[in-house]
Amino acid sequence: MSTQPARSLRLAAFFDILPLSIAVIPWGILCGSLAIQVGLSPLQSQLMSLLVFAGAAQLSSLTIVGASGGIATILGSTAVISSRHLLYSATFRNSAIALPLHHKVLMAFLLTDEMFAVTENKRKELGRFPLDYALISGATFYVIWNLSTLAGIVAGTSIPNLESLGLEFAIAATFIAMVVPSINSSPVLVAVLVSAFCAVLFHKLDVPNALLLSALIGMVVGYSLDKEAL
């Protein structure tokens, strides 16, 4: 479909993930400093970002450790929070399944919300799966996430009020900036509105698994309105 040269695709991968990486820097700092505060060693704190590489799961597990929660609670919340990645994995299945094992493993390891969002946009734009683009955007995000964790570890406990700053807005802003331009049909618009409504409602009602549930309801509604699917 596209004749975009490989080099400019690689540059695009870097520059497309950059704003999302910038928005996540405060979260990396928070992760690093919170890890130190709840008693992890600097090496453990960094290993968490190096190996687990999942902001929301890391933050919630650190909060549980801070509240002296048990191992089962930590692993359970990790599984629930990261279960949305199953959907990303399924979305890329047809493109990934024929890849060599090392590419599959690397791509899975780097498959974050942010990498998925930019790569899925690019895939729809190109009409084919851009492996280089996925790996470069994922790796860029990985490096920035780990550097910001390191900054938080070094800062340690000297920034205790970080949580009250409203950093979650940075995440909301990046996701809004990703989603709004990708709304290209009325089924997608309705799907997004339904997901938004359900997510707010479930949040107010403290419904468990609100994220996955509200996303799936929006997806079902959008799909059922989608004439091309029939």
Next chain:
Amino acid sequence: MSYDLILLMALITFFMRYAFFMEKLPIKLNLRLQRFLSFTAPCILTAMAAPIVFGEVALSSEDITNPFLLAGIIAVVLSLLVKNTLFVVLASMGVFFSLKTML
């Protein structure tokens, strides 16, 4: 927290990301299922962003001083007007933090 626990967490997050890349999985994604999954990105990202922006909406006069709501609406309007993601992110974060200090 122990090293084992960090490793277990890493295994869980990796499994969630790798699960559908396994060839052995007895699932064939036909066109319909692919079509369904094409709604994943907009719906999940929206479901994460919406409670942050609208979570504290009270449907009262308090809402006009809610920086999450105001800056969130500005982010939506800006993304309709401007194609540049970086600009939208930085501008709406700027608006958010100014509102937060002013209000």
